[in-house]
Amino acid sequence: IVLIGWFTFGQQIVEKYSEEYKVACSKVAKERERFVRELNKFKIIKAYPSAGNFVLCEVLRPYTAKRLTTELWLQSKCLIKDCSWKKGFKKGEFVRLAVKSENDNNLLLSALSRLS
Numbered sequence: 001i002v003l004i005g006w007f008t009f010g011q012q013i014v015e016k017y018s019e020e021y022k023v024a025c026s027k028v029a030k031e032r033e034r035f036v037r038e039l040n041k042f043k044i045i046k047a048y049p050s051a052g053n054f055v056l057c058e059v060l061r062p063y064t065a066k067r068l069t070t071e072l073w074l075q076s077k078c079l080i081k082d083c084s085w086k087k088g089f090k091k092g093e094f095v096r097l098a099v100k101s102e103n104d105n106n107l108l109l110s111a112l113s114r115l116s
Contacts, residue, residue: 076111
């Protein structure tokens with residue numbers, strides 16, 4: 001009986017906020033597309049298309065994932081995820097960048113431009 005109550009409650013929440021959820025997803029998708037386009041203007045990284053709220057980027061020479069992660073933090077207090085230690089990334093240097101607000105993404109883009 002309790003499970004049915006929670007299911008009904010969850011269904012009501014989904015119905016109540018479905019339009020807001022669709023709008024939020026659309027905003028994230030638009031910002032993600034812009035973010036990837038802007039990231040690919042830099043010669044030190046290659047951003048891959050994404051359907052999530054993050055972007056996988058290959059780090060290009062002369063940088064390594066560790067060096068890029070460290071320099072972005074030390075110089076701009078921008079925190080990105082170094083994926084170089086993960087299985088499956090043995091033939092390259094990769095980082096993961098979160099898709100955030102346009103303002104936050106612009107701060108990261110600005111920090112990357114100072115390193116390029």
